[in-house]
Amino acid sequence: MTKKISDPKERFAKSIWASMLAPEHMQKVEDEVVERFIPAGGYVCRKGDTVDYWMGVIDGFLKMSSISPDGKTVTFSCMLAGGWFGEGSLLKTEPRRYDVVALRDTRVAYMPRTTFSYLLDNSIPFNRFLLHQLNERLGLFISLVEYDRMLDPDTRVARCLAAMFHPYLNPGLKAGSSMQIQISQEEIGYISSVSRQRANQALQLLEKKNLLSVDYGGITILDLEGLRRFPEE
Template structure:
């Protein structure tokens, strides 16, 4: 990890300073440790410092009116920024957030102005710095408009090796997939996708085919049981159909095959259990609770504690549901079917509409989820054995909610358009 003194020695602007001037500058600089997700500086605050990254990685970012973040650039070890805001003497127009634990230097405005008045090399450095930064942002606009995601990732990484802007980066860059996604304006999954779109597509297709193939193995084994030992199969079907497969494996398969089967079974149970707990917990923490936070943000520590709390809450709910299922003698098949009723009644329509319908809105999604859930639960109590299953009634209500909620949005647009032309007339 670099120290402030080592970072100053590596900075291009400090090479013309005398040892005494450099010691004075170093003594006036304030350093802070910024945790991952913490703010190095905030939008709208007075600009009182020129800021440098001693060690770590930060991003210059901003939020749209609806809370969508955008990243302007990444600032690795050795980079300095904020000189433009100091020149203009205006509030800062962007946030700077640490992508990892970072050691940051804050040079006071008075020190910056003294160097500006007394050092020709410092002025020359700032001219080149502003020119490099301008070129970087012009190139960024070009990349976003003309390049595919793969090329944008490559260009974002290449920009980190600018010898003038980031002299302390060195020949290697330690960076995670998530950080690459932030800097390139892509998701972590897209940043880690295949080398080409064709590879990414075929990887998905092959993975899906293998998923179905392995999921069908228990079906093949159970069908084999009906052929190999029909008497045992008929007897177990009369008692409990769930016993057919384990009894067939125990009776007719060799010992090594039993080890493979029961090992795979335990793996499936553990994987399903972890997915049942972690997937909804992360979704609720990241996509729901976080959206209600100021500026749709929270520190990584807070997000971790919220996720842990949601995991505990979901664990308790799953335990209660399991105990209820034991009391009501619900089979595994019925429990899985019940779980997918929630997805069908509440989530299917918002997901499909969000992907394929341009007029879908947040209001429509919220109304879709609410109506689907209410109608589904109500029908489970009122008419659980009706010709139309309760979860299909919930699906229909969910679709109606999406249409109604999005229609309100369209009406609002029409009204605003009519009012605009009416006012002009």
């Protein structure tokens, strides 16, 4: 079910680009962006879909992935509150090249292509934001190729957890603020492309290294830079 966003200022509070817009541009966004509830396990979009919206997470947890020709699931990224995605497909006017699935109940904001194009044509700060976001996403995807091909599962889990604190791609989680993440071991397995049991083993190892602590229903990051560098001592 699609509906107008209630209390848009609060809903956009974690989105970096929203704070950059001129008041008249933000008003257009508030008037034209809608939200939709996606239950856990539901698809936000599928590979091959026509791209008509730029999308962002109001609250919840999404996974961006694709199925390789040999049937392997390849996870590209995860998105939490404040994260937006799909700008590349909109700019190239090509079909969606990945699936996006809700790992838990999630509310998603949908910005129509016309609104997105209006901001591109009229807001220099919005263009600067997109340049930064595209560059950061490219860097993340390059590193994920390394994770998949070269790194062992323990390192993959460590790096994927660290990537959740990316200031542009997941602005809802900021280094230096609350370092506790409400995330299940199954969800960690999904974003790291390992089984839940293997994710549990990796978390036990990372806990012994004093990089994180495993809590009930989540984890607390103790050493973010250590997770980013793992397994370096």
